[in-house]
Amino acid sequence: MEIFGGFTALQIAVALAAALGSAFVRGLTGFGMAILLVPVLALALPPVEAVVLANALSLMIGATEIRSLVRDAEPTAWAIGGIVVLTTPLGLYALSLTGKDVARLAIALIALSAFVAILLPKRGAAVPGRLVTGGVGVLSGLMTGYAGMPGPPVVPYYAGRDLPRPTIKASMQLIFTIAACAGLASATWLGILRPELLLFALLMLPMIILGNRLGARVSGRISDSLWRVTVGLILGGAAAAAFVRLI
Template sequence: MALPFGLSPAASAFLLAAVLGAAVLRGFSGFGFSALVVAVTGLVSDPRNAIAVVLFCEIVMTLQAARGIAGHVDWSRVGLLLLGAAVGVPLGVHGLVSVGVDGARVAISLFILAMCGLLLAGWQMRRELRGWPNAALGVVSGVANGAAMAGLPVAAILSAQPIPPQVFRATLIAYFAVLDTLSVPLMWQAGLVTRDSFVALAFALPALLIGNHFGSHRFSRAAPRNFRRLSIGLMAVLAALGLARGVL
């Protein structure tokens, strides 16, 4: 089977290692997989090549973890996020296909850096945001999902609220699964879903399932704060490298 997107064997091995590490992060924390994989892809190829692939990956990982999260999902919050995302996703997809490769690298890298800064700031709210503010957050998340990065703005806002870790993680995973499923037809129409997208998914599947299983298994045993900060810092470094490549 030919390698997808014209990737070299070295670049393919590099991306498979990134998929494995990102799947561990996602299985553990509930977010970060798409942003990390897209950022790494931007170092060796057009980052837009990874967008449809990571959407399919997110759906697969949710099916793998569904049994363990079902009882913890805040479905009312998920519904409001999706309502806002219905407005934001078409805007994000249109914006992404309107820029060139370097423009996409710069825009994606700047967004990741901004969200990582917000996540690392450690600011906290005294109580949860309920109701329509979640729909407004969904709009922002939907726009970001044009680049398969809906998770970062939602994770940044939800992690600042007094939400139990199990509910935080399960709600993020459920939201991404529904959002990504609804986004695929728009991505297909925009030309972001190709035969190579499915070939890449087939190559990534073993690393994806192993990493997600390991991360989910470690969720109740590791130190969440330290692991999350390390993961966010890694995303920020990769985004900075992608930004440098896009600019230079």
Template sequence: MPDLFSLAPEGLGWLIAAAFLGGLVRGFSGFGTAMVFLPVAAPILGPFGAILALTIMDLFGPLPNLRQAWGSVEKSDLWRLLTGCALALPVGLWMLTRVEPEVFRYAVSFVSLGMVAVLLLGLRYRGTVRRGMVAGIGAAAGLLGGVAGIPGPVVILFYMSRPLPVAVIRATILLFLVFFDILIVGYMTGMGRVTASGAALGLVLAVPNVLGNVLGGYLFQPEQERLYRAAAYVLIALAALSGLPVWG
């Protein structure tokens, strides 16, 4: 796992850019940091190094928008999501220890591209939402978050299919991802995967990530939802394509 002091300037530059763009997307859409950052970071830092840097910086990035999100979130749904996530996340992390770094890199890119494709095609769940289903969505997100570092797609697809105001959807996704970061740091610490150098890199990247979140939150206007989603899809797709083997 490369540390902050052994990174080439070019590699650090790419990480800073990805952290800022990930924060920008997160600020105006409520999601997208991992899908922008991980395809860029995984080839540079490896699976656990990329997830650790992402998690540390992501704990700070959304702070400017948390107060507003807490006032809009459906709190009962949030706790159900987190309960399911907490149970499944360690299974996903165990699976990650059993795959090669290249598999992780490409999986992140394909999951991100698949997410964009599903959203663009307008595929949505139209059935009745029950309490157990919400916990199951959280468990699926925890499993995917552990094995690929991307917990968001399952929750995002689920919530974008529900007839809720965009501010509620954005707040629920944003807060779920914040609590996911806390959970995964705890589990990775128990696995001995948290290092001082990795945490230091995450703290450095938190600066551009917070700036991106602030700018994205400032730009967010509910009436321009389509524009924000389109911009998020483009940035996620470009980052995902950068992690594919065709680019080396």
């Protein structure tokens, strides 16, 4: 029975639980909300609506932190974010041409490469070259268009370097906020952004804020080594889940 904006009580319950858990991971690691949230939402909602809803929530939570994100992010986040805006529509277009199986294979391979990259020894704090930075932006934008998941290319770019944790988290989250804007703009252009989804996102936002704050509080109490292990485990789990879906 529909009780809110065309959604059933079960759909709302699943979405709220997923919102709390995925936002906790975001607050803890700086990423992971879309990686965890989209597959769970897709169990209760059409996949396209799950991606749009996740983008709306990512934009909303990013907007509540925008001052700290702008203050703490590395300048490369703006460059990568700009490329994401340009390439997200290409991701949507490529998905329409290649089909779901090829898209799933691409997502699985990128997720696996991100997991391998995070296991490599930490690099210095120096900014990678323009080619690497541009490549991260292109892959992140394509993955935003494919599945609403800009994180796998971005995480090893920052977390694999010897940077302060606040800089790593702010840089990633600024890019994800920009990616969410691009995703919602694309959804609007394609006519799939229903007003009911935005209302649903507003309903879920308190759970997102709560989970994010709890995760951030825990993040401040653990060591850098444990934090990096957690980042690796989440990336590994995302890669494994991507290959399971592929099979």
